[in-house]
């Protein structure tokens with residue numbers, strides 16, 4: 089498909105319709121969000137699962153890591169929002185600092201929100217390792233969530 093015809097028929101200084109490039113960018117921005125999973129060799133090894141939402145990275149610490157197969161539910165503890173730039177971070181947090189230890193990027197990619205309620209997110213993951221549909225389910229307080237893969 090090409091947008092040549094769409095373009096040819098319109099004068100974008102006169103119509104409020106979006107020119108193709110802008111429309112394409114806006115769609116991409118809406119549909120694709122980034123996710124990252126960082127392996128964090130802190131006092132207790134855990135994985136940090138982060139989803140771009142509302143301009144920040146919503147973050148969960150997952151002690152047992154992100155399940156790669158359906159049928160396994162792992163605890164994910166919600167932690168503070170991180171800046172988007174954090175998705176590119178890997179390195180060593182010095183001893184004595186919060187979260188001291190090595191952080192490495194375990195997987196990274198995009199995701200789509202399939203369904204969102206106050207208590208659950210259903211997301212489609214497009215990572216190198218994580219692919220397919222996952223659910224984050226808030227089962228206790230605001231902090232305690234379960235993370236699992238569905239059969240889709």
Ligand SMILES: [Mn+2]
Pocket residue numbers: 128130134135136149187
């Ligand atoms: Mn961490």
